[in-house]
Amino acid sequence: MAGFVSHFTNRLDAKGRVSIPASFRAVLAKDGYEGLYCIASSHSAAVDAGGNDLLAQIQTRLDAFAKLTPDHDALAIALFGASETPKIDGDGRVVISDMIRDHTGITDQVTFAGLGYKFQIWEPERFREHRAEAAKRALAMLSGQVVPAQAQGGLA
Amino acid sequence: MAGFVSHFTNRLDAKGRVSIPASFRAVLAKDGYEGLYCIASSHSAAVDAGGNDLLAQIQTRLDAFAKLTPDHDALAIALFGASETPKIDGDGRVVISDMIRDHTGITDQVTFAGLGYKFQIWEPERFREHRAEAAKRALAMLSGQVVPAQAQGGLA
DNA sequence: TGGGATAACATGGGATTTCATGGGAGGTCA
DNA sequence: TGACCTCCCATGAAATCCCATGTTATCCCA
Numbered sequence: 001m002a003g004f005v006s007h008f009t010n011r012l013d014a015k016g017r018v019s020i021p022a023s024f025r026a027v028l029a030k031d032g033y034e035g036l037y038c039i040a041s042s043h044s045a046a047v048d049a050g051g052n053d054l055l056a057q058i059q060t061r062l063d064a065f066a067k068l069t070p071d072h073d074a075l076a077i078a079l080f081g082a083s084e085t086p087k088i089d090g091d092g093r094v095v096i097s098d099m100i101r102d103h104t105g106i107t108d109q110v111t112f113a114g115l116g117y118k119f120q121i122w123e124p125e126r127f128r129e130h131r132a133e134a135a136k137r138a139l140a141m142l143s144g145q146v147v148p149a150q151a152q153g154g155l156a
Numbered sequence: 157m158a159g160f161v162s163h164f165t166n167r168l169d170a171k172g173r174v175s176i177p178a179s180f181r182a183v184l185a186k187d188g189y190e191g192l193y194c195i196a197s198s199h200s201a202a203v204d205a206g207g208n209d210l211l212a213q214i215q216t217r218l219d220a221f222a223k224l225t226p227d228h229d230a231l232a233i234a235l236f237g238a239s240e241t242p243k244i245d246g247d248g249r250v251v252i253s254d255m256i257r258d259h260t261g262i263t264d265q266v267t268f269a270g271l272g273y274k275f276q277i278w279e280p281e282r283f284r285e286h287r288a289e290a291a292k293r294a295l296a297m298l299s300g301q302v303v304p305a306q307a308q309g310g311l312a
Numbered sequence: 313t314g315g316g317a318t319a320a321c322a323t324g325g326g327a328t329t330t331c332a333t334g335g336g337a338g339g340t341c342a
Numbered sequence: 343t344g345a346c347c348t349c350c351c352a353t354g355a356a357a358t359c360c361c362a363t364g365t366t367a368t369c370c371c372a
Contacts, residue, residue: 010322015357019322037158042295055158059272061298067213067273070199071297076271078294081287083270084162085179089358092321166332171347175332246349248331 003027004050004114009124011109017093018110024119025092027051036094038121039083040103045126047100050118057117096121159183160206160270165280167265173249174266180275181248183207192250194277196238196259201282203256206274213273252277 008021020028020036028036033051039058041048048054058079065072086094096106104123111127113120122130140146164177176184176192184192189207195214197204204210214235221228242250252262260279267283269276278286 013323014325017323022321037161042291042298062272065297068217071293073197073200073271073276074290074293075297077269077276077287077290080158080161080270080272081163081290083158085158087358090360091323093323095357169333170335173333178331243348247333249333251347 003053003116004119005116007111007113007127009109009111012096012106016095017089018096019091019093020088021112022092024112024114025088028088035085035087037083037085038100039079040099041120042082044130045104046113046120046122046130047103048118049121054118159209159272160275161272163267163269163283165265165267168252168262172251173245174252175247175249176244177268178248180268180270181244184244191241191243194240194242194256195235196255197276198234198238200276200286201260202269202276202278202286203259204274205277210274 004024004027006023008024010018010021012018028051031051031053033055036049037051037055038047038049039054062072062075062079065075082099084097084099086097088094096110100106100121104121105126106121106123109124111122111124113122113127113131137146141148160180160183162179164180166174166177168174184207187207187209189211192205193207193211194203194205195210218228218231218235221231238255240253240255242253244250252266256262256277260277261282262277262279265280267278267280269278269283269287
């Protein structure tokens, strides 16, 4: 399975719910995580979302520090404090929380963008801009003008 | 399960009680600990809280020193002396003790912040400040500017 | 290959449950 | 006897469940 692929835009209803794209739900089901794990992206107006795979990435970052130390506490607050685990209802929908609205600027529509091991939640217009920008960078990278950074880059 | 995730702010009632967020109660129930284990954080104006998982971490710290030694005694007094095990009532509430008020500055509202294996109890305003600070540190840590301390580092 | 039958899916809304919060009554300890 | 602590019930708001509907994509058979 290719993971979370492609992008979709769905409407928010009067109760603040959106349908998660069916293909993304299928990936989540295979991953085995109950519900959805969401965390505000530290470097863009998007929210990262996924299941156990995404959670494992974050846990790995935390495990580099010993528990009960100031470093571990600070990192855990920064990561888990900016996280949420909304439930997915029987129809495959989640409610968009205030935290997500604030961080993304979402009002009445939501764009879901697949990134393989996770997907992102965007306000549609901002996603369009971000995507155009990303396309430029991708072109530069694929043409060899940018050298891959060593692992240890920022989260996500 | 991701453990204690996200953060919530609840109001203290006239009797000094607060509701523990339902999602945190669910984690505690799964953990199997009866009640709640609380210990003042040694490095911030917060109180660490959790169940068996937190208790095990503390025990591990203690086990690094041989029993019957002055070091072990001192650490045990420091740790357990700053601890409490408040009861959780039938509605999922606990009474905020004087020790917690003194250590956190809580007056009429309480913020619960998830850190995975434990959660912290904060005075809302102090939590906001601490979180902003933690976000900065996290960025530095994740970008590799801070070297992870080896497990077994000081309790700080 | 065309086109109708079927299934999947996003969306809307009513009904129900959960949850945080407030307050009363009985019990306990000093 | 009075302050405090449990246990229990009440309530309003918010979250969740469940069913309905229209539209689009998929399937199937001639």
